[in-house]
Amino acid sequence: MNISGPSTPVRKLTPAEAQTSFKVALNDALHKVNEAQHASTLATSQLARGENIDLHQVMITAQKASISLQATIEVRNKVVEAYQEVMRMQV
Template identity: 60%
Template sequence: MNSAGINSVTQMVKPFETKGSTPTSTPYEAQKSFSSVLKQSIENLNKTQLQSDVLTEKLARGENVDLHQVMISSQKASITLQATMEVRNKVIEAYQEIMRMQV
């Protein structure tokens, strides 16, 4: 089983892990790192969705496609989308919490 969705979430978290109290990168580098990880994760999500669509269309046209592979691909796409939505929700919650902080 390919765990591309879980790996992409893990890759999103790794650049932000801290190993001590001293920052290891500048805010600009952290922003670039976050944006590249986010872009890569969205591209992986899109790729998974497209693979599922292609297999589903082949099955609907009656082509010789293994039903198990179609269902597995569909479930991978669904789980990847759910994980992405959860990460998005957590990011929005964190942003809202930061906005509520008094300076």
Template identity: 55%
Template sequence: MAINSISLMSPIQITNEANKLTVKPTPYEAGQKFSNFLNEAIQSVNNQQIQSDTMTQKLINGEDVDLHEVMIASQKASITLNATMEVRNKVIDAYQEIMRMSI
């Protein structure tokens, strides 16, 4: 009677996946990835703000836009901006805590 593997991956695939996990990026690459992540996050917040402003201007000009859509866009922009500010505050607090540590 043959014993079948429970895993959907073959042993060769598992070994290859394990090898991929052991390769660590250089500090420069990690910094670049983190920088790109932050830039994308800030760009997303900016896009939410721009979309909210655009919809508000359309409503003011009397264009065909629903009030509830304008309010939803405004709340999304507000929530993303507030969340970004809270993350920034936590990062600054963590930085200050690290600076207070003695070596």
């Protein structure tokens, strides 16, 4: 019994398509991190002004923003490390 189902061939991307796809994915990820940071800032300022906002929600929003920023920094560090490793390779 074949559980995987019918397989469809995977189309290989050209270098230009891969570059564009990577750029779009990276841009979307950075945009989401930025949105999380803005949401955290907004929630914190609402709490500071004494508006009706739950402290738990403020803390959760701040933690999500912090974790997403930390993950982005780690990905950046790995990309820089990989680039440096490629640059050290002898041709």
